[in-house]
Amino acid sequence: MVKAIFFDVDGTLLRFNEETIPDSILESLHCLKSNGIKVFVASGRSYAQIKRVTDFPFDGFVASNGALGIDAHGKVLYKSSIPYIDLFNLVQYLESRPSAFCISYMTEEGVFANDINELLEHHYSLIHIPLPEKRPLLELLRSKVFQLTAYITPEQEKTIIDNIMVNCVATRWHDDFADINNQRYNKATGVAFWLRYYGIGKRDTMAFGDGGNDIEMLKYVKYGVAMGNARQEVKDIAYHVTAEVEEAGVVQALKYFNLLQEEDGLITL
Template identity: 40%
Template sequence: MKIMVKAIFFDIDGTLLSMKTHRVPDSARRALEELRRKGIKLFLATGRSPAWLGSIEGMLDFKFDGYVMLNGQYCIFEGQVLRDVAIPLESLEPLIPYIEENKISCEFVEEGHMYINIINDRVLAFREKIGGTGYDTHVEDLSRIYSHKTYQLLAYIDEKDEDEFLAHMPNCKAMRWCPEFADIVIADGGKDKGIEALLNHLGISKNDCMAFGDGGNDISMLEYVGIGVAMGNANPPVKERADFVTKDIDDDGIEYALRHFGLM
């Protein structure tokens, strides 16, 4: 099958970056280079913060054309910020006494900074799992919510506890790409909103785009673009909502999908 594609969006963790080896497979790197030679625009679409954009590009060893970051809440193209949507204070304030009383660990993510309220065993276990590709945040006073924009929370809770958590955080939603925590953003946020902002700026139709992802926070973008590809290692709900399921990241999944669609 051969299709016309003008832009492709890639999640990072579990999609470009292996959770087993903590590196980009050689086949994925070759694929990125070949797509660039074909003139296809290449973007990252990640829950990660722009604060670590330099280290992300160093880790991936590739410079992308633009960035959908913080799960679509902060988007950059050629140094220009195209979307900047933070969580309002009225959604954050009711949460603080709840997480403090129940000793729930949350990471608060700003555009240029990230901090945590408490570090517990759950946090330490996740940091060990993700290895050197993650970031160790430090405990800071939650009064920062009044002086700095908060774009996203990483709530270290089980899926069964998400509804109760969100009851204390009005007009927000949870998206999950791993068992350890859920990404929390505004109710009408998501990677699809960030992609929409980028495509509107570039004048590219979503039907001429592909996206690759593996987690629950990728579902909205896989459904939004013309062709949504779930990695073979993706969560079952992600595979169910994708247009195509490729092989595992460690089994050359990105290259396999691109060959299937005639792009390599």
Template identity: 40%
Template sequence: MNTDKKNNTIKAVFFDIDGTLVSLKSKTIPESTQKAIKKLREQDIKVIVATGRSINDLDHVKAIEFDGFLTFNGGYCMTVDGKVMSKQAIHPEDIQNLINYSEQTNVGFSLMYEDKVQISHAAPKVLELYTNLNLKIPPLYDKNNADIDNVLQVNVFIDPQDEETFMEKVMPNSLSSRWTDLFADVNPGGISKQKGVKKFCEYFNIDISQTMAFGDGGNDISMLRYVKTGVAMGNAGDNVKQAADYVTDDVDNDGVEKALKYFGLLD
């Protein structure tokens, strides 16, 4: 851990959503977090979402004004004024392999597109995800006419111990990460939150030495390691905390505000 991190040169802060900005208990953004982010923007510090969610699943954070949206774990990056900076779909062969595998094993999945989400079937684990995230359950995909060319991200409902074998066998052109034992996020090979951060730094002409990021899940690890100051929430897993420069309090105990104060970005 690098402890020499206190500075006032931060120009951009990237925030994961679930478990970081939004409490997984209350399903809301703590008032302290909302006020803290407002103060960042008043200092002309860019505030950017960095999430595994779809670009269309951000209604619950609209109370905050952002400067950009890093979604699908970096697979789809968009400015606040709607300019798509980057978009990359999963290899169609991997999607077809997934569909075939699911029909043989009954493993559930979600197909996430730029403008929609579809699920394989209403399995208990699939329903649990959308209930936990307070999202409407998506429609089923059309088995006879599936769009395999434009999938930006997949959620696959497999256990962590099965993930490596599954990826090698079924989706070898893609990359998996996870923030919950319930499912794995699958993105195109080479895509990560780190790559998304790099895109935004290039767009805003910000050096990586001027960046900070907050996260709590496994899909945040590449981002936390890449930025100048990576902050893990107190509710993060041990692997995430080990990748961070600093561990703050839980999201429900004003963790974002406390870390920003610690690093001198708030009074």
């Protein structure tokens, strides 16, 4: 019996050409909650960026790819930052190569960047959020950083993770950039936190996603659902592949698993 479902946002609940989650999806989420199923967000977005697209009463949030666990009232219940030594090494690397690449990063104060380039602008326009505030590179060392996004090639990513930020892991949901987090935390560890918090077993869980940052989560839950628009490596590990986000893949999968009926009533697995 499914008791908890975790949803990625961009490319899963939210279409890339829209700024808010469609009403049809929200209605389905309300139906799930009305039948006692816990509903969560698990996103690479910050909490503030999640709240920009919906005020739906989720039961909890896994934000910044698992770096933050936030309850329904906005209270931070756990947080994990990138080790200072990794940030220090990155600053040294970029100071010696001023034009190497652009980064944006999430702190408790907000989202910032060392520079604004075309790749960063495209990323932020893709998910309809304001550009980060530009700050000097050394500011990266003055706050706890929960997630860093580097606008780099896969080859550059390997160099950074293997030699510079060795206590971190990189994941991609777009070819132009990689999200970098503390290697001890990801969306799956965020899911595990909420299952302990509510006393729910793994056998009673489901998750939806489309990007490389969703793989660990989809592997962790009982029913991992990949969107039709997901990267191939995500589809390869999924329990089930549904339709694309443009075709309301979430709703189709909920019906496939008999969690949502045509008349919007719910039954359990």
